[in-house]
Amino acid sequence: MKAVVVSGDPLPGTRSLAIAKRYQAALMQYPTVQHSLFDLSIWGNLLGSATTLQQLPDHALDACQQLLDANLIIIICPIFHQGLPGLFKHIFDLLDPTALRNKIALQCTTGNLLYSNVSEQQLRPLLEYFGLFVLPIDSYIPYSELDSAPLPYCFSLNNAQQLQRIYFSVNQAVSLAKSQQRSIVA
Numbered sequence: 001m002k003a004v005v006v007s008g009d010p011l012p013g014t015r016s017l018a019i020a021k022r023y024q025a026a027l028m029q030y031p032t033v034q035h036s037l038f039d040l041s042i043w044g045n046l047l048g049s050a051t052t053l054q055q056l057p058d059h060a061l062d063a064c065q066q067l068l069d070a071n072l073i074i075i076i077c078p079i080f081h082q083g084l085p086g087l088f089k090h091i092f093d094l095l096d097p098t099a100l101r102n103k104i105a106l107q108c109t110t111g112n113l114l115y116s117n118v119s120e121q122q123l124r125p126l127l128e129y130f131g132l133f134v135l136p137i138d139s140y141i142p143y144s145e146l147d148s149a150p151l152p153y154c155f156s157l158n159n160a161q162q163l164q165r166i167y168f169s170v171n172q173a174v175s176l177a178k179s180q181q182r183s184i185v186a
Helices: 016-027 040-048 056-071 086-094 116-129 160-185
Strands: 003-007 034-039 072-078 104-113 139-142 146-148 155-157
Touching: 003 016, 003 040, 003 056, 003 116, 016 034, 016 056, 016 072, 016 104, 016 146, 016 160, 034 040, 034 056, 040 056, 056 086, 072 116, 072 160, 104 116, 104 160, 139 160
Parallel strands: 003 034, 003 072, 072 104, 104 139
Antiparallel strands: 146 155
């Protein structure tokens, strides 16, 4: 089984990336799950200038292919001014609308507490439009729950309740994705 954790923030070293790494750590408890990180801050410049996947260089196309090949997609996305980052949404502009159909998705958003409903109003409908089954266990982790280190742009998530929620939701998502994979094989 394959899983991809998407850090949907176009900027490097952000809170979204810190949360994405926590989800990646939760996936490590499943040795049969191959997992990777799709960090938008690395691929953003290349994705932003493309209008189709075929216009991407091979290494960027390989990163997108990991997304397309995954059984489970975990999306961590910041909320900027009551909306999703445009570059994050552009990933989906490059994809065939049927390319992600019947995959399992887990969503987590972060930002100011005022924007906690954006996940349900914008992210979930976007993912469902592409045919992803979005688990009802989503998380909203406000900026205030992330600790910053003495270095700039170095964040960590140490809130025990949020960590427990991450591990629980990953467990549910992996179980469902494995079950779906077994039913397809049978």
